[in-house]
Amino acid sequence: MTILNSKIPEDSLAEKWAKYKASAKLVNPANKKKLDIIVVGTGLAGAGAASALGELGYNVKNFCFQDTPRRAHSVAAQGGINAAKNYKNDGDSIYRLFYDMIKGGDYRAREANVYRAAEVSNDVIDHFTALGVPFARDYGGNLDNRSFGGVQVSRTFYAKGQTGQQCLLGTYSSLNRQISKGMVKMFPRREMLELVIIDGKARGIITRNLITGKIERYSAHAVVLATGGYGTIYYLSTLAVNSNPSAAWKVHKKGAFFANPSFVQIHPTSIPQLNDYQAKLTLMSESLRNDGRIWVPKKKGDKRPPNEIPEEERDYYLERRYPAFGNLVPRDVASRAAKERCDAGYGVGDTGLAVNLDFKDAIKTQGKKAIEDKYGNLFEMYETITGINPYEKPMRIYPAGHYTMGGLWVDYELMTTIQGLYAIGESNFSDHGANRLGASSLMQASGDGYFILPYTIGDYLADEIRTPRISTDLKEFEEAEKAVKERLEKLILINGKQTASSFHKRLGKIMWDYCGMTRNEKGLKKVAEKIKELKEEFWSDLKIPGELYEVNQELEKAGRVADYFELANLMVIDALNRTESCGAHFREESQTPEGEAKRDDKNFAYVAAWEYTGENKPHQLHKEKLEFEFVEVKERTYK
Amino acid sequence: MNIKLKIWRQKNAESKGAFVKYDFDGVSPEMSFLEMLDALNKKLIEEGDEPVAFDHDCREGICGTCGMYINGRPHGSVQGITTCHLSMRKFKNRATIYVEPWRAKPFPVIKDLIVDRSAFDKIMTAGGFISTNVGSAPDAHAIPVVKEKADIAFDSTICIGCGACVAACKNASAMLFLSAKVSQYALLPQGRVEAKERVQAMVLKMDELGFGNCTNTGACEAECPKNISLSNIARMNREFYKAKIT
Ligand SMILES: Cc1cc2nc3c(=O)[nH]c(=O)nc-3n(C[C@H](O)[C@H](O)[C@H](O)COP(=O)(O)OP(=O)(O)OC[C@H]3O[C@@H](n4cnc5c(N)ncnc54)[C@H](O)[C@@H]3O)c2cc1C
Ligand code: FES
Numbered sequence: 001m002t003i004l005n006s007k008i009p010e011d012s013l014a015e016k017w018a019k020y021k022a023s024a025k026l027v028n029p030a031n032k033k034k035l036d037i038i039v040v041g042t043g044l045a046g047a048g049a050a051s052a053l054g055e056l057g058y059n060v061k062n063f064c065f066q067d068t069p070r071r072a073h074s075v076a077a078q079g080g081i082n083a084a085k086n087y088k089n090d091g092d093s094i095y096r097l098f099y100d101m102i103k104g105g106d107y108r109a110r111e112a113n114v115y116r117a118a119e120v121s122n123d124v125i126d127h128f129t130a131l132g133v134p135f136a137r138d139y140g141g142n143l144d145n146r147s148f149g150g151v152q153v154s155r156t157f158y159a160k161g162q163t164g165q166q167c168l169l170g171t172y173s174s175l176n177r178q179i180s181k182g183m184v185k186m187f188p189r190r191e192m193l194e195l196v197i198i199d200g201k202a203r204g205i206i207t208r209n210l211i212t213g214k215i216e217r218y219s220a221h222a223v224v225l226a227t228g229g230y231g232t233i234y235y236l237s238t239l240a241v242n243s244n245p246s247a248a249w250k251v252h253k254k255g256a257f258f259a260n261p262s263f264v265q266i267h268p269t270s271i272p273q274l275n276d277y278q279a280k281l282t283l284m285s286e287s288l289r290n291d292g293r294i295w296v297p298k299k300k301g302d303k304r305p306p307n308e309i310p311e312e313e314r315d316y317y318l319e320r321r322y323p324a325f326g327n328l329v330p331r332d333v334a335s336r337a338a339k340e341r342c343d344a345g346y347g348v349g350d351t352g353l354a355v356n357l358d359f360k361d362a363i364k365t366q367g368k369k370a371i372e373d374k375y376g377n378l379f380e381m382y383e384t385i386t387g388i389n390p391y392e393k394p395m396r397i398y399p400a401g402h403y404t405m406g407g408l409w410v411d412y413e414l415m416t417t418i419q420g421l422y423a424i425g426e427s428n429f430s431d432h433g434a435n436r437l438g439a440s441s442l443m444q445a446s447g448d449g450y451f452i453l454p455y456t457i458g459d460y461l462a463d464e465i466r467t468p469r470i471s472t473d474l475k476e477f478e479e480a481e482k483a484v485k486e487r488l489e490k491l492i493l494i495n496g497k498q499t500a501s502s503f504h505k506r507l508g509k510i511m512w513d514y515c516g517m518t519r520n521e522k523g524l525k526k527v528a529e530k531i532k533e534l535k536e537e538f539w540s541d542l543k544i545p546g547e548l549y550e551v552n553q554e555l556e557k558a559g560r561v562a563d564y565f566e567l568a569n570l571m572v573i574d575a576l577n578r579t580e581s582c583g584a585h586f587r588e589e590s591q592t593p594e595g596e597a598k599r600d601d602k603n604f605a606y607v608a609a610w611e612y613t614g615e616n617k618p619h620q621l622h623k624e625k626l627e628f629e630f631v632e633v634k635e636r637t638y639k
Numbered sequence: 640m641n642i643k644l645k646i647w648r649q650k651n652a653e654s655k656g657a658f659v660k661y662d663f664d665g666v667s668p669e670m671s672f673l674e675m676l677d678a679l680n681k682k683l684i685e686e687g688d689e690p691v692a693f694d695h696d697c698r699e700g701i702c703g704t705c706g707m708y709i710n711g712r713p714h715g716s717v718q719g720i721t722t723c724h725l726s727m728r729k730f731k732n733r734a735t736i737y738v739e740p741w742r743a744k745p746f747p748v749i750k751d752l753i754v755d756r757s758a759f760d761k762i763m764t765a766g767g768f769i770s771t772n773v774g775s776a777p778d779a780h781a782i783p784v785v786k787e788k789a790d791i792a793f794d795s796t797i798c799i800g801c802g803a804c805v806a807a808c809k810n811a812s813a814m815l816f817l818s819a820k821v822s823q824y825a826l827l828p829q830g831r832v833e834a835k836e837r838v839q840a841m842v843l844k845m846d847e848l849g850f851g852n853c854t855n856t857g858a859c860e861a862e863c864p865k866n867i868s869l870s871n872i873a874r875m876n877r878e879f880y881k882a883k884i885t
Contacts, residue, residue: 141783164701240698275669279673545687553692
């Protein structure tokens, strides 16, 4: 059994990172040139890391499956990015940001990592501003902030509802600068399909060229995964439809532990599903809860148009249940509260699976212009999709799969359980515990990529300076390539009748029903059976037209769906194992009389890191005990 | 509803393409244009045919991956939206819809509706950045930016790089795309330092890649799903001439 060593420095919380940096081994400039690093992913984490490593002088190879790095899913982030600048003088600090995240994550995150994320958050904002990212400004010319859920300060920097786009384009620009200098070589339209390990160390990847279909080999002294999250497991989610967990899953099967796979964030404010053809759900940013008020009618099944329902007949249930935080409770709390009202028959719209998000009061007090300035593009997007003008009528919203707190287990240095393999951004599990607070993912992804990984990977590479450039002719590469080809050919040869997407859709539905917003033992056991059956059907009735060596989008999808089945299975195992409720993981068996999540700190104050032991063999559980030295573990309340 | 689709099918970059007709009954007005193509593809695959290849990802108008001519217009006839946001409500029952890939020399077809837009990346690599290293930035409040300027800069940064402007232009000019980036940096104090070199390098690269000249037709602005303004081109020209004479 591998011993989980999280390598947390011994120093006091505020000194851990400073001391780590001061004592980390360095690689001199002449040696950096001789070291190759593969970075898979071009979101804020991946492109941030690639450009920072290029600036340092390493040889970087950067990969993404989109046609250009600028389209990585980070581009879709809307609401904002946090930093502990305290520009509003409202009592913010690094410690408070750290504390909010630990509490927001329901005491299931590692203190040292979270504190460091909060620490580098300010550097991230400085860097983006220097790169020309146009964050919103006030009339004094200074940067403006707004609030996100689960906190009582304004620490969120934003660029209208396009913060992710602006941060990513800034990062893309710095990546381009390194490409122009020859420090980073960019490989778009490549899908990583396997990791190559030599003598226990990550030394390369196998990709499929999505244009020619060719299976390619790339080597390096270290490999960094920045491949994003797996919220698409539900088929319908707020993620870009091609986002997928395959890269993470492949390395998991090669020895990287997967941590807390069942911790998935269901975002409370998405446009509800409108019909059965839908390929995705569109998020309405959490920032809207700064000014929008959430309500349902007090009367069950009240079908009157919302504007005809008088004030006293409305139930602003978040304000009622959580007076201290009101509409700004964290996402898990807001999502479950919406589900509770809808399940009890108070939901609105044709399906009854929606609640109102109303801007009437905000428009009255601040004027339409102010609201337009803050959320203009979101309002437009809502109207484009639903045909309803939210300046006049409340938005209808419902929870949707959004973000995965679970991911590859990493230590303090962001290294997985495979030597020389790192995981950063949403692909790792590290900073958000059982629930992520809004605007903290862009912050973490950027912090990991720009400010943390470049130090920690240096410490590892300092011992690699005598390792010559790695040949892709080695037998390990040959074997990995062969395995990839065989698997793809096997998928094509099934030659059944059903499309990859139709399987994905069915899998997504059962995962949503049984391993979504709430879970219970009976349902989880049932869905485990269903996944198994569906997986068998997939492997006997899948249809992929076309061939391996050409553009073949169905083959791409099928490979991912095959992995979704295996990951879904592990999510269920993890959800069954954790009989407590915490954050977004709500086990119906474990709740307070008021219906809030009830933790079991005695038995579950740990990270569940799962080891793959072989095809059809049970996963092995490893526990990383969570020690809370710097915060007092309390009941998490927002009342 | 029933839709008569005429879709450009082309096996790969080398082969010659042609329109293929599909009489498609399975369309609901609630579908988005891409969901309609998803449904068509499902049918094609189940019937043993090859699905139509097209690029897409976010499906919410922000990544810039999708894009095709719909009845001869980039992203279809609705102003200010991308193909993924186009609703089938906008078409009449039994309508005939022509669907084609971007037609522009710098964007060669890869397969069906997929084109190669890497020329855009090359323009950006030529100078679309501010040279600042990680860790060297001053405090974000060190340089205040007048709100009005910041707001105009913001309006030019929202380009999604979809290529509709090039596809709309009879000269296949990339001026709107390029000028949006040049404007962003020209308007912000952080970007002024390298303004001269930047605009020259980017324009040179654009010419080299075979994009045409701007003849002020304005089709790019009209078809831009993000309503990027032509005034960016004017600003870029000013920047360019200023760079040349100083
Ligand atoms: C709609 C929406 C809105 C959001 N809004 C916010 C917000 O306002 N604030 C906030 O903090 N967070 C927000 N989030 C979350 C945040 O956007 C993401 O968590 C974050 O951007 C993830 O960044 P990343 O760099 O880890 O990965 P991503 O940006 O997802 O990038 C993944 C990269 O990996 C590549 N990749 C993946 N697999 C492979 C493979 N097999 N081979 C090659 N390349 C591969 C992809 O091509 C891509 O380049 C939002 C999320 C969604 C869905
Ligand atoms: S798919 Fe992203 S803009 Fe259309």
